[in-house]
Amino acid sequence: MSKYWSNITKNIEPYVCGEQPKNKKIIKLNTNENPYPPSPKVLQAIKNAAKDDLRLYPDPNCDDLRKTIANYYNLSKEEVFIGNGSDEVLALSFLAFFNPEETVVFSDISYSFYPVYANLYKLYYKLAKLREDFSININDFKNARGGAVITNPNAPTGLYLSLDSIKQILEDNINKVVMVDEAYIDFGGESSVSLIKNYPNLLVIQTLSKSRSLAGMRIGFALGQKELIEGLNRIKNSFNSYTIDRISSLAAIEAIKDEEYFKECTSKVIKTRNWTINELGKIGFKIIPSKANFIFITHDTYQAEDIFIKLKDENVLIRYFNKDRINNYLRVSIGSKEEMEIFIDKIKKIINKL
Numbered sequence: 001m002s003k004y005w006s007n008i009t010k011n012i013e014p015y016v017c018g019e020q021p022k023n024k025k026i027i028k029l030n031t032n033e034n035p036y037p038p039s040p041k042v043l044q045a046i047k048n049a050a051k052d053d054l055r056l057y058p059d060p061n062c063d064d065l066r067k068t069i070a071n072y073y074n075l076s077k078e079e080v081f082i083g084n085g086s087d088e089v090l091a092l093s094f095l096a097f098f099n100p101e102e103t104v105v106f107s108d109i110s111y112s113f114y115p116v117y118a119n120l121y122k123l124y125y126k127l128a129k130l131r132e133d134f135s136i137n138i139n140d141f142k143n144a145r146g147g148a149v150i151t152n153p154n155a156p157t158g159l160y161l162s163l164d165s166i167k168q169i170l171e172d173n174i175n176k177v178v179m180v181d182e183a184y185i186d187f188g189g190e191s192s193v194s195l196i197k198n199y200p201n202l203l204v205i206q207t208l209s210k211s212r213s214l215a216g217m218r219i220g221f222a223l224g225q226k227e228l229i230e231g232l233n234r235i236k237n238s239f240n241s242y243t244i245d246r247i248s249s250l251a252a253i254e255a256i257k258d259e260e261y262f263k264e265c266t267s268k269v270i271k272t273r274n275w276t277i278n279e280l281g282k283i284g285f286k287i288i289p290s291k292a293n294f295i296f297i298t299h300d301t302y303q304a305e306d307i308f309i310k311l312k313d314e315n316v317l318i319r320y321f322n323k324d325r326i327n328n329y330l331r332v333s334i335g336s337k338e339e340m341e342i343f344i345d346k347i348k349k350i351i352n353k354l
Contacts, residue, residue, distance in 0.1 A: 011119075012116070018319055027316045028335075031215075038251070046251050053246070062082040073193050078229060079223060079224060081229045082221050083222070092236055099123075099146060102176075103126050104123055104144065106149040107129075109130050124146065134154070136165070142172040144172075148176070153188075163192060178199075178201055181205050184293060184294075187210075187290075200227065202224060203223070203224040203228050206222075217248045217252070219252045272335075277295060280344070284299055285299050298330070304327065310350040
């Protein structure tokens with residue numbers, strides 16, 4: 001600890017991201033990346049973008065990308081905000097819409113960046129305890145004094161909350177912002193975007209990191225009525241006007257436009273997810289129903305941490321959370337069919353030896 005640090009720096013507990021191994025031989029199933037490459041049209045756009053005008057600043061408003069996303073979701077450009085990954089969009093949103101003296105509500109088992117943002121901005125927050133089956137009790141979000149954050153599908157569980165439940169939470173908090181973090185929505189869920197026109201307090205946050213295979217380019221966005229987007233822009237432009245570079249913006253446009261490739265890749269992930277669930281069930285694993293590109297699994301006989309360590313020894317990396325209530329669960333990202341076949345083969349051999 002340095003004497004030069006501010007009190008915030010001294011006291012904050014930063015988010016710990018998933019391991020990014022240098023060993024290319026590792027089968028990487030720990031950070032929910034897409035196993036398939038970006039669209040060929042994206043790769044071509046990146047090549048075409050490497051030219052002289054990189055010496056110029058990018059468009060601070062990302063107008064072309066905002067128009068593309070707006071057209072895709074049948075919204076106006078003024079209802080779209082672009083950020084450097086959904087993490088930045090979330091961080092700016094917490095600052096734009098939540099007040100320190102009011103309590104924000106999010107689930108106790110959810111994206112672990114939320115309490116980091118809350119502590120950084122000195123926000124009060126309440127953890128809504130998930131049920132034993134990890135489902136949300138929407139009554140826990142009723143009349144949240146400071147607003148609410150819903151991860152849908154939830155992470156790390158993968159459980160999906162219906163649009164009717166989202167509507168109820170919105171109506172119970174009509175004077176406060178409800179953020180719906182939809183990082184994994186494209187793997188089987190129905191987006192809340194359709195509710196935006198009827199709910200001025202709804203902010204939907206998505207990313208191109210998962211279903212569009214652009215985790216390495218850091219592109220996220222928020223969708224909501226114009227008033228919310230204006231608020232986000234006020235905060236963004238108080239930090240950094242140029243959050244998205246020229247190349248990323250062009251790549252994102254092509255990723256959104258190539259609907260056929262997007263559907264092909266998400267369909268393969270869903271099919272492989274279902275196959276993996278079936279195979280794990282045969283050897284006694286219990287799997288939480290998932291609408292994400294990962295599954296959350298446990299076994300009554302074997303300890304999650306032991307399996308995690310043994311798989312890592314076999315060059316298969318998954319995610320283990322040493323946290324209350326979930327310390328005997330493992331989160332497994334869905335890789336390619338070939339990767340998941342290796343994963344199943346390795347985990348079978350491991351539990352036979354434990």
